[in-house]
Amino acid sequence: MEQQNNIPSISLQAFKRMPYYLQYLKKLHKEGAEVVSAPSVAAYFNFSEIQVRKDFSAISSSQGKPKHGFEVDMLIDDIENILGYRNSNEAVLVGAGSLGRALLLYSGFEAYGLKIMTAFDTNEEIIGTKIKGKSIFSAEKISDLCRRMKVHIGIITVPAEQAQVVCDQLVAGGVMAIWNFAQIHLSVPQNILVQNENMAASLALLSKHLREQIHSGTEEAL
Amino acid sequence: MEQQNNIPSISLQAFKRMPYYLQYLKKLHKEGAEVVSAPSVAAYFNFSEIQVRKDFSAISSSQGKPKHGFEVDMLIDDIENILGYRNSNEAVLVGAGSLGRALLLYSGFEAYGLKIMTAFDTNEEIIGTKIKGKSIFSAEKISDLCRRMKVHIGIITVPAEQAQVVCDQLVAGGVMAIWNFAQIHLSVPQNILVQNENMAASLALLSKHLREQIHSGTEEAL
DNA sequence: TAATTATCAGTATTAAAATATCGATAACAA
């Protein structure tokens, strides 16, 4: 797969760090800072200075200046570009249960360019109702409505057992990228992206840390 | 840092794959399967056969058998052990806004050993009310209550500007692991773990994929 | 019982990411 002309080559890991840089750079910008150096950013995030410089040079259209650093507003511009916060993406959500409901109510996504248009569910009781102004339709209509609305992002918040069926319907409806909150692997055609929000892994990491802390506190060796 | 005796050495990436394996293995178990081979698991997940075998051998107490594979129930056991689903972890949540509310309502975490005990907020209107049986206290009481309840996990779902303050209060209350949904870097003492739920990065990856799809469709080269 | 085969385990290689090294340069101070 070739390099897209407007999307510079950048490692996946670096890409994931970008939202954090952006948040900090915006804060600096608000405080009136015009330039920022890699070492100072690194200190803030507990990253290595080299990593930050590499990350910046990977996305920056301009160069940094010795002894000064990088221009804050240029960086903000470049990162927003990379992250695609400029172009708003429309999405549908399937599964208006507790988690889905939560995401519908959450207003934070629009800042990142995501607009949830409508939701789907199988529960007769909530079909036809609205959450935050978004209508809830019967899950049967997924493919049809996605196609008509030309929506290309689907958010899956149904229980694991139903996730694959829902996924297939979304794909049939022309969805090209899926944000999957269900704890199950989804099979999709080649060119469809499944982005798994692996909350179980996060929880397990928290739990692992606690165990390690407790063990290192009580027992000493062995 | 030395190796904990009860936690085998395993790469971070492999650890994160474990919840997915677990879900699939449980499904197989329910269907009556007693053994499973690395190649078949790999086919299901579109992973490489070697990766799966490596992952299994990293966590498995028993060995696989040539021509047969691994024992399903042994694997389930080992993975649940690794992930810490056995020992239930108690947590508090700070920020009962839209996202926090959602997480409080979401019942899925208990399956992973996480039990949200109470929540905190600064909004006078909701302090004293309950969500899903969980009382909402004033944020002023975070440190005090965490200490008294001996809770070691804190979930942060407040706006970015307030996250660091909340984090400090949690740490002061004896919290040792933080699940951070705010889009901001948190500074903590050395032995405290911050697990960032980086939803902005997920969204950005979806958006990037869409752009690439669209570009590869319309333009051809350059 | 011997040959075949699917799978395993262990070691080696490759790829990706993070980190280190080093010379260059713009700003600042003497």
Added chain:
DNA sequence: TTGTTATCGATATTTTAATACTGATAATTA
């Protein structure tokens, strides 16, 4: 004006994760 310094960019090294290779082994078949 000249030296010092903080930072930069480019290249090299190390570390970590993923993949490939090879010989061994338990089950199956001839």
